[in-house]
Amino acid sequence: MKTTTINFIGNRHIALIFSGLLSFASIISLATQGLHMGIDFTGGTLIEVGYQQPADLNALRLKLDTEGFEDATVQNFGTAKDVLIRLKLQDGVSSADLSTKVLDTINKDVAQPASLRRVEFVGPQVGDDLAEDGFLALLYSSLAILVYIAWRFEWKFSLGAIIATFHDVIVTLGLFSILGLEFDLTVLAAVLALIGYSLNDTIVVYDRIRENFRALRDISTEEIMNISVNVTLSRTIMTSLTVLLVLVSLFFLGGQTIHNFSLVLLFGVFFGTYSSIFIASPAALMLGISPADLMIPVKDNSDIAHLP
Amino acid sequence: MQNHYSLWKNISIILVFLISIIYSLPNLYGDDPSVQVSHIVNKLTQAQASDIESTIKNTGTPLKTFQFKDGRVLARLTNTDDQMKIADLLRDKMGNNYTVALNLAPTTPSWLQAIGAQAMYLGLDLRGGVHFLLEVDIDAAVKQAEERYNDDLRLALREAKIHYQNVSKDNGFIKVILKDTNDKAELLALLGKDFRGLTVTEPEAAEQVWLKISEADSREIKKSAVAQNMTTLRNRVNELGVAEPVIQQQGVNRIMVQLPGVQDTSRAKEILGTTATLEYRLVDTEHDVQQAVSGHPPIGSRLYYEKNGNPILLDKRIIITGDQIVDSASSSDDDGRPSVSISLNGIGASKMGKLTQVSIGKPMAVVFIEYKNETRIVNGEKVRHKEKVEKVISVATIQGVFSKRFQTTGLDSPQEARNLSLLLRAGALAAPVDIVEERTVGPSLGQDNIDKGMMSFLVGFALVVFFMAVYYKVFGLIANAALAFNVVIVVAILSMLQATLTLPGIAGIILTVGMSVDANVLIFERIKEEINNGNTPQSSIFSGYDKAFATILDSHFTNLVVAVVLFAFGTGSVKGFAVTLIIGILSSMFTAITGTRMIINWIYGNKHVEKLSI
Numbered sequence: 001m002k003t004t005t006i007n008f009i010g011n012r013h014i015a016l017i018f019s020g021l022l023s024f025a026s027i028i029s030l031a032t033q034g035l036h037m038g039i040d041f042t043g044g045t046l047i048e049v050g051y052q053q054p055a056d057l058n059a060l061r062l063k064l065d066t067e068g069f070e071d072a073t074v075q076n077f078g079t080a081k082d083v084l085i086r087l088k089l090q091d092g093v094s095s096a097d098l099s100t101k102v103l104d105t106i107n108k109d110v111a112q113p114a115s116l117r118r119v120e121f122v123g124p125q126v127g128d129d130l131a132e133d134g135f136l137a138l139l140y141s142s143l144a145i146l147v148y149i150a151w152r153f154e155w156k157f158s159l160g161a162i163i164a165t166f167h168d169v170i171v172t173l174g175l176f177s178i179l180g181l182e183f184d185l186t187v188l189a190a191v192l193a194l195i196g197y198s199l200n201d202t203i204v205v206y207d208r209i210r211e212n213f214r215a216l217r218d219i220s221t222e223e224i225m226n227i228s229v230n231v232t233l234s235r236t237i238m239t240s241l242t243v244l245l246v247l248v249s250l251f252f253l254g255g256q257t258i259h260n261f262s263l264v265l266l267f268g269v270f271f272g273t274y275s276s277i278f279i280a281s282p283a284a285l286m287l288g289i290s291p292a293d294l295m296i297p298v299k300d301n302s303d304i305a306h307l308p
Numbered sequence: 309m310q311n312h313y314s315l316w317k318n319i320s321i322i323l324v325f326l327i328s329i330i331y332s333l334p335n336l337y338g339d340d341p342s343v344q345v346s347h348i349v350n351k352l353t354q355a356q357a358s359d360i361e362s363t364i365k366n367t368g369t370p371l372k373t374f375q376f377k378d379g380r381v382l383a384r385l386t387n388t389d390d391q392m393k394i395a396d397l398l399r400d401k402m403g404n405n406y407t408v409a410l411n412l413a414p415t416t417p418s419w420l421q422a423i424g425a426q427a428m429y430l431g432l433d434l435r436g437g438v439h440f441l442l443e444v445d446i447d448a449a450v451k452q453a454e455e456r457y458n459d460d461l462r463l464a465l466r467e468a469k470i471h472y473q474n475v476s477k478d479n480g481f482i483k484v485i486l487k488d489t490n491d492k493a494e495l496l497a498l499l500g501k502d503f504r505g506l507t508v509t510e511p512e513a514a515e516q517v518w519l520k521i522s523e524a525d526s527r528e529i530k531k532s533a534v535a536q537n538m539t540t541l542r543n544r545v546n547e548l549g550v551a552e553p554v555i556q557q558q559g560v561n562r563i564m565v566q567l568p569g570v571q572d573t574s575r576a577k578e579i580l581g582t583t584a585t586l587e588y589r590l591v592d593t594e595h596d597v598q599q600a601v602s603g604h605p606p607i608g609s610r611l612y613y614e615k616n617g618n619p620i621l622l623d624k625r626i627i628i629t630g631d632q633i634v635d636s637a638s639s640s641d642d643d644g645r646p647s648v649s650i651s652l653n654g655i656g657a658s659k660m661g662k663l664t665q666v667s668i669g670k671p672m673a674v675v676f677i678e679y680k681n682e683t684r685i686v687n688g689e690k691v692r693h694k695e696k697v698e699k700v701i702s703v704a705t706i707q708g709v710f711s712k713r714f715q716t717t718g719l720d721s722p723q724e725a726r727n728l729s730l731l732l733r734a735g736a737l738a739a740p741v742d743i744v745e746e747r748t749v750g751p752s753l754g755q756d757n758i759d760k761g762m763m764s765f766l767v768g769f770a771l772v773v774f775f776m777a778v779y780y781k782v783f784g785l786i787a788n789a790a791l792a793f794n795v796v797i798v799v800a801i802l803s804m805l806q807a808t809l810t811l812p813g814i815a816g817i818i819l820t821v822g823m824s825v826d827a828n829v830l831i832f833e834r835i836k837e838e839i840n841n842g843n844t845p846q847s848s849i850f851s852g853y854d855k856a857f858a859t860i861l862d863s864h865f866t867n868l869v870v871a872v873v874l875f876a877f878g879t880g881s882v883k884g885f886a887v888t889l890i891i892g893i894l895s896s897m898f899t900a901i902t903g904t905r906m907i908i909n910w911i912y913g914n915k916h917v918e919k920l921s922i
Contacts, residue, residue, distance in 0.1 A: 050752070115752060118753055123443075130879070137877035141874075145866050148866065148869065149866075152862060185880075186882060192870050196867040196869070200826070232833075239825065242826070245772055245822065246768035250764045253763045254761065257433070257811060261812065
């Protein structure tokens with residue numbers, strides 16, 4: 001594949017406007033609709049059952065209503081034969097009784113009882129703990145990476161990388177918010193993995209820019225960046241392609257439980273690649289990066305000039 | 309010489325490869341659903357084993373193998389339905405003194421087992437089973453300790469003949485109001501000698517002394533409350549008959565319990581979730597029970613109800629609490645009546661000894677206390693609180709003076725004796741325990757997840773291999789070899805560490821497949837570039853690896869940082885994902901840089917090459 005010569009940096013405004021719009025839409029959605037938090041963070045009970053035939057959701061809802069579980073949500077999970085029942089936290093009823101009661105309710109007067117696939121119960125304290133842990137994980141990894149990049153590269157690069165990655169996370173969360181998809185622990189893990197991947201990508205480009213800053217003279221910063229991005233283009237696209245291949249396999253064949261997980265990564269890897277090419281370098285540029293920033297400062301001898 | 313690895317380097321790489329293959333092998337051997345039968349204390353006899361074997365054979369259930377070793381029976385069956393059926397059958401047959409456990413027995417050949425090779429440890433979402441997080445109410449434990457101090461103090465004061473007006477709990481303190489202020493010095497001396505765990509405050513009122521459990525003592529109580537619960541849980545879990553249970557302390561007051569393979573989750577929850585404790589009290593034979601029933605209980609006694617509903621008056625003082633019972637067994641006494649023999653620890657023994665010296669012929673009751681969560685409507689609002697349910701489960705006459713070991717009679721049947729002794733042996737919990745998190749996965753879903761995980765892995769792998777071979781040709785094939793090598797290493801390390809493999813963990817391995825290609829791509833693209841710049845093939849290879857190295861290090865490091873943070877803050881399945889990610893990243897760095905280099909050096913090293921097939 002011959003090295004391309006696309007003017008990424010010159011045309012950065014198109015990309016920035018596009019990304020700006022997407023991010024804006026995501027933020028609006030997150031602020032108004034918010035994220036549909038799973039029971040891992042809110043606490044509550046979740047019961048998944050399987051039937052031999054497609055389940056009659058309305059009949060189930062009716063049964064649960066009459067037994068006093070009015071606020072239970074009943075949905076299909078993956079296929080028409082699998083049903084997911086969700087209950088919010090209830091005062092004073094231990095999960096031990098709750099899930100057994102619900103199961104008894106839906107299995108009443110039924111020829112073939114549903115088979116229990118899984119039950120998850122998260123108490124309020126644990127829900128808060130998990131939410132806090134998740135937030136801290138997000139915070140610490142961001143901080144650690146910020147420090148690392150600032151140490152390996154220069155602070156303008158560091159900020160540029162953070163902006164690019166932040167953009168990916170916001171847009172992916174926005175997708176979840178707009179589609180109303182559930183945000184649970186595994187999704188959070190996927191978001192963290194996504195941060196790692198997106199930064200990985202961005203670093204490869206920055207690495208090349210740094211190398212070229214040192215190697216190429218008498219060329220404008222913009223030009224150097226353009227060259228660097230073009231040269232690493234084939235590698236960036238190739239890597240993303242292979243990762244996307246496995247993610248597609250995971251998305252279609254992995255089953256419903258990690259469906260949202262693979263969706264985050266699919267979406268995120270795609271955008272991670274996009275941001276590494278179109279956002280990361282322009283961001284650093286706009287922060288005023290130039291080859292001078294990478295040069296080792298020459299010692300100023302004026303302070304010893306007066307000494308004999 | 310460019311592009312050449314020394315002999316020892318080549319050998320060590322190959323060695324790593326071979327070892328990885330060997331330690332991954334156990335994963336190819338499946339597990340047999342099996343049933344394990346053992347006696348709680350003794351070993352089974354050959355006769356019993358043969359009896360069990362014929363029982364199974366009589367049902368017509370296909371039996372894979374039957375093993376009688378170390379006094380235990382292991383019956384391997386062909387599927388989990390049979391396993392459940394046989395387990396239930398044997399449980400009914402063998403009775404309460406035998407443990408019938410469900411097990412997944414590995415079929416790894418013995419030569420592999422000899423070198424310590426095992427299959428990966430599957431998480432609950434792949435194996436099916438129950439996971440509980442229990443929270444110990446350590447504040448209640450401290451309150452219980454206060455009650456005990458209260459009672460012990462009264463006893464001690466009476467023995468020392470220090471007259472008191474009142475000893476009671478008030479506002480977090482135990483307040484002692486003396487009759488005579490001159491006794492204060494004596495009281496303080498007594499406290500300093502026998503009640504070191506209490507800190508003393510002397511208020512303005514000269515005849516009062518206020519006591520509080522010290523910080524250090526309080527900490528000890530909380531710690532041992534959790535430890536006590538853990539021991540009790542272990543015993544209870546053993547009674548459930550689960551092989552390979554996991555019971556771990558999490559943080560200051562939480563306990564995690566994992567029971568893989570458990571299908572009957574409601575029974576598990578009953579046994580674990582019910583919080584219960586025991587107390588021994590003297591029966592009040594002096595006063596009239598009816599007086600208490602009508603609402604005027606005599607001072608010093610409390611009204612209780614027996615199992616059959618009969619009211620009974622018990623002394624307010626607690627003699628023995630459940631945590632002082634060390635052992636119990638059901639048997640019959642000299643007259644053939646069902647009884648339970650009980651052993652106490654040192655403190656319990658001394659208390660019991662003192663009591664029985666003065667109470668021969670008097671009846672003593674065992675109170676069974678359960679804590680249930682109840683919600684009540686108070687002023688229109690839902691208020692949640694714990695309700696204490698107390699029942700007298702046995703009343704027995706004290707036959708003689710005893711301290712450490714004694715028998716309790718007055719039981720209806722051998723069955724009742726067995727149940728009581730089981731309860732006592734499994735231990736009463738020192739402090740109430742609440743289930744705060746539960747995750748149960750049914751066995752069908754577990755197998756489902758494994759199948760889906762395997763399928764997406766194979767398809768993903770195949771796609772990448774195909775793509776790499778087509779695009780990078782010979783170098784692509786080399787990358788594929790490194791990829792396979794990578795997966796084998798990850799599996800081997802997971803097996804050796806016995807780290808838990810979860811469904812997200814499998815996703816992590818799949819992700820590693822995609823990402824490990826990255827390092828190779830970086831190198832190959834660099835080599836291509838060098839060639840395009842007009843360098844010779846040999847030097848292109850050399851500088852390709854050289855220049856790409858720093859980039860690979862940087863990019864993998866950031867991924868590693870994220871994975872480590874995930875590991876630190878994650879729980880359960882998320883932790884499993886972090887583990888495979890970390891191992892995968894490290895391993896891919898190794899195979900991409902060192903592994904592929906070795907192969908390339910073999911093919912192209914030290915030879916005159918015109919063109920690279922890349």
